[in-house]
Amino acid sequence: MTSIDTPDRRLDGNALAGPLLELFTIDLSAAMATCVHCDGTAPLGEQQLYADAPALVLRCRDCTGVLLRYSADSHSTGIATVRADLSGLRLLVAHVPAAGASR
Amino acid sequence: MSTTTRGFSGRRRQRTDGRLPPGQYDVGDAFPVLSAGPTPRVDLGTWDLTVQGQVDHVARWTWEDFTALPHEDITVDLHCVTAWSKFDTRWRGVSLDTLLEGISPGGSFVSAFCDGGYTTNLPLADLTGGRAWAVDGYGGAPLEPVHGGPVRLLVPHLYLWKSAKWLRGIAVTEHDEPGFWERFGYHGYGDPWREQRYAGG
Amino acid sequence: MSWARAVVRATCPESAGAVRLVLEVDGWSGHVAGQHVDLRLTAEDGYTAWRSYSIASAPQQPLVSLVVQGVDGGEVSPYLISDVQEGDVLELRGPIGGHFVWRAALGGPVQLIAGGSGVVPFLSMLEHHRLAGSDAEVRLLYALRNPQDVLGTGVLGQVGPRVQVTYAYSRSAPPGWQGPTGRLDAGVLAEHVCGPAAAPQTFVCGPTGFVEAVAGALVQLGHVPTSIKTERYGDAA
Numbered sequence: 001m002t003s004i005d006t007p008d009r010r011l012d013g014n015a016l017a018g019p020l021l022e023l024f025t026i027d028l029s030a031a032m033a034t035c036v037h038c039d040g041t042a043p044l045g046e047q048q049l050y051a052d053a054p055a056l057v058l059r060c061r062d063c064t065g066v067l068l069r070y071s072a073d074s075h076s077t078g079i080a081t082v083r084a085d086l087s088g089l090r091l092l093v094a095h096v097p098a099a100g101a102s103r
Numbered sequence: 104m105s106t107t108t109r110g111f112s113g114r115r116r117q118r119t120d121g122r123l124p125p126g127q128y129d130v131g132d133a134f135p136v137l138s139a140g141p142t143p144r145v146d147l148g149t150w151d152l153t154v155q156g157q158v159d160h161v162a163r164w165t166w167e168d169f170t171a172l173p174h175e176d177i178t179v180d181l182h183c184v185t186a187w188s189k190f191d192t193r194w195r196g197v198s199l200d201t202l203l204e205g206i207s208p209g210g211s212f213v214s215a216f217c218d219g220g221y222t223t224n225l226p227l228a229d230l231t232g233g234r235a236w237a238v239d240g241y242g243g244a245p246l247e248p249v250h251g252g253p254v255r256l257l258v259p260h261l262y263l264w265k266s267a268k269w270l271r272g273i274a275v276t277e278h279d280e281p282g283f284w285e286r287f288g289y290h291g292y293g294d295p296w297r298e299q300r301y302a303g304g
Numbered sequence: 305m306s307w308a309r310a311v312v313r314a315t316c317p318e319s320a321g322a323v324r325l326v327l328e329v330d331g332w333s334g335h336v337a338g339q340h341v342d343l344r345l346t347a348e349d350g351y352t353a354w355r356s357y358s359i360a361s362a363p364q365q366p367l368v369s370l371v372v373q374g375v376d377g378g379e380v381s382p383y384l385i386s387d388v389q390e391g392d393v394l395e396l397r398g399p400i401g402g403h404f405v406w407r408a409a410l411g412g413p414v415q416l417i418a419g420g421s422g423v424v425p426f427l428s429m430l431e432h433h434r435l436a437g438s439d440a441e442v443r444l445l446y447a448l449r450n451p452q453d454v455l456g457t458g459v460l461g462q463v464g465p466r467v468q469v470t471y472a473y474s475r476s477a478p479p480g481w482q483g484p485t486g487r488l489d490a491g492v493l494a495e496h497v498c499g500p501a502a503a504p505q506t507f508v509c510g511p512t513g514f515v516e517a518v519a520g521a522l523v524q525l526g527h528v529p530t531s532i533k534t535e536r537y538g539d540a541a
Contacts, residue, residue: 009138010512011536015356017400018342030402045403046534053139054184054264054284064141069287074105074352083288105307105346106395110387112347114379133377 013047013058022072023082031094037065039090055083115186122180123188124295130187136249137183139283143218143269145253152237152254154202156274157209162202169254170239172197177236179259181266182295184284194257196238199230202273210277215256218269223282224291225258225265227275234260237270262293262300307344308332310396313367315388318455321374322421323385324360326367329396335363337428338405338507341370341398345380355380358424358509358535359399360456362431368396371455373421404507404535408433412440412466412505415498417488417518419447419510422537426509427456430463442467443504445496447488447514449475470496488514490521500526509535 017029029045040062047067050057055071067088074080115128123129147166154162164172174195181189208227216222229235235258239246246252251268258265264284285291290299314326337359344354361369372384388394406414406429416426423446433442446469448454460469472484472492484492498504506527508518515536523529 009136010141012404012534014340014401014404014535017402018340018354018356018397021397021400027400027402029400029404043403045401050139052135052137054137054289055139055287057139059140066140071287074350085287105344105350105352106309106393107348108345108383108394109392111345111383113345113351113353115351 009050009052011049011051012045013043013049014045015051016049016056016058016068016070017045019056019070019072022080023070023084026094026096028092028094031092033067033089034091034093035060035063035065035067036088036090038063041091044092058088060088118190122190124182125298126300127182127186127188127295130189133187134189134192134250135183135185135187137185137263138249138268139221140219142248145218145248145269147253150253150271152202152270153272154206154275155272156214156276158275159207159209162206164202166253169197169237172201174240175236177238177257179257181259181263183263184289184293184300188295193242194236194238195240196236196254196257198233199235199237199273200233202237203227203231206275208275210275212276212279214274214276214280214282215265215267215270216272216274217267218271221267221269221283223256223265223267224276224280224285225261226279226292229258229261230273234258260294262290262295264289265293307395307397310343310368310394312388312390312392312394314390318371320452321385322455323372325370325372325384325388326361327370327394327396329368332368335359335368335399336401336405336407337363337432338425339399339401339428340425341368341396341400343370343380343384344395344397345383346395353380356400358428360424360427362428362435364432364435371421371424371427373455404509404533406432406505406507408436408438408440410440410505412438412442413498413502414440414442415504415506416442416444417447417493417497417506417508417510418444419488419514419518420449420453420537421455422508422510422514422535423448423455424509425535426507427459429507430456430467431459433467434459434462434464439466441498443496443498444469445472445488445493446470447472447474447510449473451476451478472496488518488521490524493518493521494525497522500528503528503531506532507535508532510537512536 033044034041048059058068069085072082152164177194238257256267256270309330310327318324340358346352357370360371
C-alpha cells in the first residue's frame with residue numbers, strides 16, 4: 001500500500017517499451033528522447049513512467065513535463081484502440097538497421 | 104484475439120444491488136492510487152484556493168480560511184474510468200455551493216486546476232446543488248497527499264478523473280476547454296452510468 | 305510485436321515468496337541479459353491483465369526463466385505463484401529493452417546493485433558472465449530484508465573468481481553477520497561498491513524509492529550520472 005512516506009509510483013520508461021511495440025516496429029527503450037518543454041535528452045527507457053493512470057504517462061526526468069501519453073484498449077472484437085499523444089517529444093533518435101543494408 | 108489463461112479470473116468482484124455502473128467492478132477495501140505525475144509537495148503557508156476566470160471578482164481562501172469554512176461529511180461511491188468502483192467512501196469537505204456563493208459567473212463551464220499542472224473541465228452546473236465538494240478529509244483523517252491532499256475536488260457523479268487531486272482553484276470559462284485527460288480523448292462529461300469513457304464513443 | 309505462446313515447462317519455488325517459471329516460447333529469438341518480457345493473462349470473459357518481468361535466465365540457455373515475487377493483494381502474481389502448472393500456456397511479448405542490458409563483450413568493471421526482487425536481471429547477467437567465460441570484474445551488492453528472501457541461490461552460489469557478491473540485510477541478518485545492514489546509504493555504498501575511479505558500468509534495480517536513493521547517493525560519491533543505469537520495479541501486483 002502506498003503511504004505518505006513512499007515515493008510516487010514512478011517506473012522507468014523501459015516498462016513502456018513493450019506497449020509501444022503495438023504501434024512501432026522497433027524497441028524504443030534505447031532511443032534518445034528530447035523533451036519539448038526543457039530540451040532535456042535521455043534514453044526513453046530512462047525517462048519516468050507513471051503507469052497507474054488511465055493511460056501510461058511518460059515524463060521528462062529533468063523537468064517532469066509530459067513527453068508522451070499512451071493507451072491501448074482491447075475490445076471483445078479482437079481489435080485494440082491505441083491512443084498516443086507524442087506532443088511532448090521534440091525529437092526521437094533511434095538507431096535501426098538501415099533498409100537493405102548488409103550486416 | 105488473446106488466448107484464455109486456464110484458471111485466471113482476476114480479482115474483479117461484481118455486485119448485484121444496482122450500484123455498479125456498466126463495465127465497472129467492485130474494488131472492495133482497496134483504494135488504488137492513480138497518478139499521472141509526481142505527488143506535489145505542498146506548503147500550507149503559501150497554499151490558496153481561488154475561484155477565478157470569467158467572474159466579477161476573484162475569491163481566494165488561504166489554508167486557514169479554507170479550514171474555517173463550514174465542512175460537511177459526505178459518503179459516496181467512486182467510479183474510476185479504469186473500471187474500478189469503490190463504495191461508501193467517507194469524505195469531509197466544503198460544498199462547492201459555498202465556494203461559488205456570490206460569484207457572478209460569465210460562463211457556464213469551469214476548468215479545475217491543480218498543483219502539478221493537472222486540469223479537468225466540467226459544466227459549472229455540475230458543481231452546484233450539493234453534488235460537488237472540495238474535500239480535505241478522508242476516512243476520518245486529513246486527506247493524504249497520494250489521494251490528493253491537502254484538498255481535492257470530489258464530484259462523485261462523474262468518473263473520478265473529474266475529481267481533481269491537489270486542487271488549487273476553479274476557473275470559470277466561457278467555452279468548454281478540454282483538460283489533461285479530455286485532450287487525450289477522454290469524454291468531456293464522463294458520466295459512469297452512460298459509460299462515457301471516451302469522446303465519440 | 306505480437307504476443308507469443310509461452311508453454312510453462314516447470315514451476316519451482318525460488319524462495320518462500322517467489323517462484324521460478326521456466327517457459328518455452330514460440331519463435332523465441334534469444335535475448336540480452338537485463339531485458340524483460342511482458343506476460344499477459346486473459347480471463348474467460350476476455351478481461352486481460354499484463355505485467356513486466358525481468359528475464360532471470362542467461363541468453364545461452366534454451367528456455368526462458370522468470371522469477372515472480374508475490375505481492376500482497378496482487379492480481380497477477382498470486383495466480384502465477386499458486387495456480388500456474390506445468391503445461392499451461394501463457395502469452396508473452398518480448399524480449400524488450402535495449403538500455404538496461406549487459407553483454408560479456410562490453411567487459412567490466414560492472415557494479416550491480418539490487419534491492420529485493422530487483423536482483424532478477426542480475427541473475428541473467430551473472431549466469432551469462434559465467435557461461436561466456438567472461439573475465440570482466442563484476443560486483444553485486446544485494447540488499448534484502450531477511451536472509452530467507454534471497455533469490456537466485458543457485459546462480460549466486462557458483463559465480464567465478466571475478467565475481468564478488470555482498471549481501472546487505474535491512475531487517476534481520478544471519479547469526480554472526482559481519483557485513484552491511486540497514487539501508488544502503490552513501491557510507492555503505494562507499495565501502496561496498498566499485499569507486500568512481502574504476503569507472504564501472506553501474507546497474508541499479510529495485511523498488512522506486514530504493515533505486516532513487518541509491519542512484520542519488522552514487523552521484524554524491526562522484527559517480528558520473530550517465531554511467532548509472534536504473535530499473536525501477538513497481539509494486540504493482
